[in-house]
Amino acid sequence: MDEDDFEFLPKSLRNKLLPFQRKGVQYAIGKQGRCLIGDEMGLGKTIQAISVAYYYRSEWPLLVVLPSSMKYPWIEELEKWLPCLQPNDINLINSSTDVSNISKAAVSLVGYGLMQSSFKTLLEALHERDFGVIIVDESHFLKNPKAVRTKTLIPLLTKAKRVLMLSGTPALARPAELYSQINCLSKGQFGSWTNFAKRYCDAKWKFFGRLKKWDTSGACNLAELHKKLTTSVMIRREKKEVLTELPPKRRQKVPFELSESKQTKELDALWSELRSYLNREAASEDGKDAGFEIRRLSMQLYISTGKAKIAAISEYVRMLLDNHDMKFLVFAHHKEILTAIVQTTQAYAREKESTLKYIRIDGDVPHIERMKEVNRFQQDPCVRVAALSIMAAGTGLTLTAASHVVFAELHWTPGVLEQCEDRAHRIGQHNAIHIHYLIAKGTIDEWMWSALNRKVSVLSSTLNGRVQQMNAEVLGEGVGIPKNATLLPSTLDDEEDDSFFFSQTPK
Structure with a gap:
């Protein structure tokens, strides 16, 4: 994909993308729309995700999963950069029973707080809609594989053909927090959870007093993990690399x-x-x-x-x-x-x-x-x-x-x-x-x-x-x-x- 291939975007969006953001879009499309955009905060992951999603617009409907606090900023960005979207095309899901527009809207937005197993009506409606493209903003919210929202979301993400995960901090504290995200994007690429934990989390059984526990809070083979991430599912740029004029x-x-x-x-x-x-x-x-x-x-x-x-x-x-x-x-x-x-x-x-x-x-x-x-x-x-x-x-x-x-x-x-x-x-x-x-x-x-x-x-x-x-x-x-x-x-x-x-x- 070269520079001329960005003609598919609306002119205002095409002209707004910075060179490194264009490379991010190219990377995601090169990965068939399944990747983690892990750029540092403030580098415009949203505009890259919107561009990639628009490339696959023939496969819509589009679902955006996000923190509740981000719903209105996302709507503003979608309306700003995709003028083809009419007001009725964007559906903001505000409650577990707010399902009437899911089957009609081109774009639906849902907060992590609503991804609960007890909200069966909403989950059934989301599964029935058959979303072809899903954007998961702040994807580190899926860091815990035991969390209800992770268990609820993974089947939707596995089913969708294109999944874009966005996070400036894909792991907040330790390598173990990456697994749910990257395994969903590239099934089998990183092996089973047990193998991943042993290879990259220094996992072992430990006794804490009289309590025996499988400890995955460690880290090992990090250079290997970094290389594997960046060659398979993740693109990550730091501000100092791409925004040379950004003040320190x-x-x-x-x-x-x-x-x-x-x-x-x-x-x-x-x-x-x-x-x-x-x-x-x-x-x-x-x-x-x-x-x-x-x-x-x-x-x-x-x-x-x-x-x-x-x-x-x-x-x-x-x-x-x-x-x-x-x-x-x-x-x-x-x-x-x-x-x-x-x-x-x-x-x-x-x-x-x-x-x-x-x-x-x-x-x-x-x-x-x-x-x-x-x-x-x-x-x-x-x-x-x-x-x-x-x-x-x-x-x-x-x-x-x-x-x-x-x-x-x-x-x-x-x-x-x-x-x-x-x-x-x-x-x-x-x-x-x-x-x-x-x-x-x-x-x-x-x-x-x-x-x-x-x-x-x-x-x-x-x-x-x-x-x-x-x-x-x-x-x-x-x-x-x-x-x-x-x-x-x-x-x-x-x-x-x-x-x-x-x-x-x-x-």
């Missing part, structure tokens, strides 16, 4: 001491209790009970650390506000911290008698309202602060008006943090992006930071073919974790633990 992204670790308070004393007590359970697990005494307590105490430490950091976070926000006209994003997990960021901004505006404004996007903000808030931040010079939930605002939003991104709290998964960073560092950004990670010394922050760097080195070897780090200074062990403790990866770092940890942590 600079990470800065901002360590600070917590002022002594009632909260810091609570943290000390929690650490002391946690160490005793880590020692017990390392000594294989009551391993199962110790593992449960380690989870509980780790969650409590995460909550308590966030609360203890509020004063320092507020002070940091005020410092950034002193830089007039600068726009910035602040990510956090807990609503209490997001509220503190908003209150700090409001108080600053009153003190300075300024027209300073902010936006806040968390799980309580309806998806359609989120886009309105994004537009306010992008267009109104008075809106300088965006208080954002790590999980609710980490994907699907373009916030290139910001030049600084602050992480008030961390997440166990490096891919999630990178997605948040790249709300600002993407096509359309003209300023250097400064990333600030606020790390409270002597807390779970240091522990998580070390774990993040270990995971980044594994993922970069797998996806990019070379070892990389977070490129920020990493402190030594400062919280007294026993060296023989098996907390990571066995207790908090196996396939389900990241999602478990954050689903169980009050927001």
Whole structure:
């Protein structure tokens, strides 16, 4: 397929594609429309997928599976680039009973949340429609083969002739997370799950205390896996390779001491209790009970650390506000911290008698309202602060008006943090992006930071073919974790633990 072959696209879409995006389209068509577009966030995977899907338009209907927060941005993109689509051609599935238009629409969009085995009416309607082309946006949502949505989607994907998976972070923490995606695209190419796990995940039976478990949280033969991925099912480009004019992204670790308070004393007590359970697990005494307590105490430490950091976070926000006209994003997990960021901004505006404004996007903000808030931040010079939930605002939003991104709290998964960073560092950004990670010394922050760097080195070897780090200074062990403790990866770092940890942590 050469440059002249792009005549099949509408003129506006054809003229919009950058050279590397055209190569992505060519790659996907060369793979008969079954591949993973794994370009870094912000490189325009959506427009490539729309182009490939349009190439196969004679095989439509088209199904787009996506996070709920991405439904309206996808509709906008489809209407923008494919003017041939009439309003009735696009069907947004909003509930498990919203099936009447599936049989008539050329394009249907469904959120991952509706892919549940209990929604039989919807699933039957999707299977009966016989979709010839399916786009799976943020395909790392299928990382867990045991998850209901994965089990529900795989039969649809296997049945379709063309399947395009899109993810800037196809594996968020470890090679095991790739298997469901790549095996679906190229059945048999990567062997059985057991063989894949042994070859690339360093899988083995392990005892954690008295509990015997098949551990696939490791990694091995990563250069071989990278080569196999890129020659069979995946195309991946990094920003620095294809967007030579995109300004740099600079990470800065901002360590600070917590002022002594009632909260810091609570943290000390929690650490002391946690160490005793880590020692017990390392000594294989009551391993199962110790593992449960380690989870509980780790969650409590995460909550308590966030609360203890509020004063320092507020002070940091005020410092950034002193830089007039600068726009910035602040990510956090807990609503209490997001509220503190908003209150700090409001108080600053009153003190300075300024027209300073902010936006806040968390799980309580309806998806359609989120886009309105994004537009306010992008267009109104008075809106300088965006208080954002790590999980609710980490994907699907373009916030290139910001030049600084602050992480008030961390997440166990490096891919999630990178997605948040790249709300600002993407096509359309003209300023250097400064990333600030606020790390409270002597807390779970240091522990998580070390774990993040270990995971980044594994993922970069797998996806990019070379070892990389977070490129920020990493402190030594400062919280007294026993060296023989098996907390990571066995207790908090196996396939389900990241999602478990954050689903169980009050927001």
